[in-house]
Amino acid sequence: AGKRTRGFLGHPRGLATLFFTEAWERFSYYGMRALLLYYMYDRVADGGLGIDNGTALSLVAVYGSAIYMAAIAGGWVSDRLLGVRRCTLYGGILIMCGHVFLALPAGTTALYVSMIFIVLGTGLLKPNISISVGDLYADKDLRRDSGFTIYYMGISIGALLAPLTVGTLGQRYDYHLGFGLAAIGMAIGLLVYVRGQRHLSEAGRRPANPLRASEIRSSRTAWPIAAAAALTVLAAAAAAVSGRLTADLVVDAVSVLSIALPVTYFTMMLRSGRTTPEERSRVLAYIPLFMAAVCFWIIQEQGAIVLAQYARQSTDLDLSGFEIPSSWFQSVGSLVLIVLAPCFAAMWLALGRRSRQPSTPAKFGMGLLFAGASYALLVIPALGEQKSGPLWLVASFALVTVGELCLSPIGLSATTRLAPAAFATQTMGIWLASGAAGQGISAQIVGFYDRGDAALYFGVIGACAVLLGLLFVIAPAVRTRTEGAEADADSRE
Numbered sequence: 050a051g052k053r054t055r056g057f058l059g060h061p062r063g064l065a066t067l068f069f070t071e072a073w074e075r076f077s078y079y080g081m082r083a084l085l086l087y088y089m090y091d092r093v094a095d096g097g098l099g100i101d102n103g104t105a106l107s108l109v110a111v112y113g114s115a116i117y118m119a120a121i122a123g124g125w126v127s128d129r130l131l132g133v134r135r136c137t138l139y140g141g142i143l144i145m146c147g148h149v150f151l152a153l154p155a156g157t158t159a160l161y162v163s164m165i166f167i168v169l170g171t172g173l174l175k176p177n178i179s180i181s182v183g184d185l186y187a188d189k190d191l192r193r194d195s196g197f198t199i200y201y202m203g204i205s206i207g208a209l210l211a212p213l214t215v216g217t218l219g220q221r222y223d224y225h226l227g228f229g230l231a232a233i234g235m236a237i238g239l240l241v242y243v244r245g246q247r248h249l250s251e252a253g254r255r256p257a258n259p260l261r262a263s264e265i266r267s268s269r270t271a272w273p274i275a276a277a278a279a280l281t282v283l284a285a286a287a288a289a290v291s292g293r294l295t296a297d298l299v300v301d302a303v304s305v306l307s308i309a310l311p312v313t314y315f316t317m318m319l320r321s322g323r324t325t326p327e328e329r330s331r332v333l334a335y336i337p338l339f340m341a342a343v344c345f346w347i348i349q350e351q352g353a354i355v356l357a358q359y360a361r362q363s364t365d366l367d368l369s370g371f372e373i374p375s376s377w378f379q380s381v382g383s384l385v386l387i388v389l390a391p392c393f394a395a396m397w398l399a400l401g402r403r404s405r406q407p408s409t410p411a412k413f414g415m416g417l418l419f420a421g422a423s424y425a426l427l428v429i430p431a432l433g434e435q436k437s438g439p440l441w442l443v444a445s446f447a448l449v450t451v452g453e454l455c456l457s458p459i460g461l462s463a464t465t466r467l468a469p470a471a472f473a474t475q476t477m478g479i480w481l482a483s484g485a486a487g488q489g490i491s492a493q494i495v496g497f498y499d500r501g502d503a504a505l506y507f508g509v510i511g512a513c514a515v516l517l518g519l520l521f522v523i524a525p526a527v528r529t530r531t532e533g534a535e536a537d538a539d540s541r542e
């Protein structure tokens with residue numbers, strides 16, 4: 050439980066440690082991401098790697114999905130082997146090394162090595178640092194949603210500043226300098242974490258459900274995993290040998306995996322002997338929330354794909370003589386989030402008791418409604434003959450960000466309340482994997498986008514999200530189940 054004395058914005062002191070560590074980690078991540086695509090496909094003479102444009106696009110998508118999928122593995126390592134604190138620390142070190150590889154002028158090999166380090170590192174760090182936020186609060190502490198909203202603001206500060214600094218340095222001067230700055234950012238994050246660790250929960254020192262020697266000896270768990278891994282490697286090798294290992298195939302495989310993985314994990318969690326009957330009903334209540342999150346990320350993550358394209362192709366960027374860089378639209382969401390997050394955090398605090406707040410499914414429903422509205426809004430300019438004014442896109446990004454505030458921090462918070470004890474960090478891994486599944490599905494949908502039919506594209510997806518959102522706000526089936534499970538989670542001591 051958090052001490053109220055010498056806190057951070059009315060929250061336990063440890064929230065400041067996690068806020069700044071994660072802000073720097075996201076700074077390094079989004080800074081690297083702002084440069085990555087250009088670095089990959091720029092000509093060698095211009096300091097890039099000269100990778101084919103289409104391949105570069107798919108690689109970025111697949112990389113993003115893999116990073117969030119790795120969070121499930123990171124959760125497992127935490128729950129069973131290392132515990133929250135060591136995972137966060139080792140993850141940060143791996144991420145920093147990943148950026149250092151890119152800072153060296155060492156070409157394509159360094160890029161792939163860096164990707165492996167950053168996938169593994171983020172997989173370790175991200176679920177563990179998120180679970181640490183939940184550990185600051187006692188089960189009944191109502192500051193939890195508010196705390197996660199503040200934490201989320203840290204994420205957005207990192208995400209906002211990164212393109213402006215790392216991105217500018219990399220594009221104006223030298224890519225490797227930019228990546229170097231990302232590495233420095235992660236190093237600062239690690240420093241903040243090491244110095245502030247004493248404010249965090251003691252529970253993070255040990256794994257939640259340590260792996261027993263007898264389990265390692267019994268092959269029941271190891272066999273299916275080994276078999277699946279061997280099959281994957283064999284299939285990839287066969288595809289490579291037969292010359293069929295194309296970027297398309299990799300993208301499809303990642304899409305399928307991004308859905309299969311959480312399905313398998315939920316099944317395993319429900320069937321495990323370590324999950325108590327009460328916990329099982331909480332997992333069941335959590336599943337609709339997970340699905341809503343996947344749908345939300347399908348729209349939100351397209352901000353960097355379809356809306357980035359819309360900004361470039363279909364938006365009038367001329368502001369009385371000043372040409373707005375299309376990439377600036379990517380900062381709108383972070384900016385809106387930083388401005389609104391304190392209002393939302395204060396609102397959840399002010400509403401107080403859970404019975405006086407909108408329920409978690411209702412908040413998720415609102416998230417989907419806003420996401421749907423952000424797309425539906427774009428139907429209007431997309432129907433027009435001329436290029437649309439830049440404010441349409443700004444408004445669209447603002448709407449989806451309001452949705453993000455209703456859904457994403459609340460989802461983190463709900464995950465820490467509804468996860469079975471033996472799977473605490475793994476469930477956080479699954480939550481993050483909703484982002485992987487969203488991107489995996491997006492990878493399949495974005496191909497349907499065509500500037501000529503933009504209104505249809507935005508209209509159909511927007512309408513689906515709005516309908517689904519309404520279902521969550523009003524449907525009694527989803528609500529009673531989750532509300533019951535939450536009330537019951539709250540009554541734990």
Ligand code: GLN
Pocket residue numbers: 075117204346457480481483484485
């Ligand atoms: N944008 C948020 C972050 O970087 C959430 C991403 C996600 O969960 N898909 O932390």
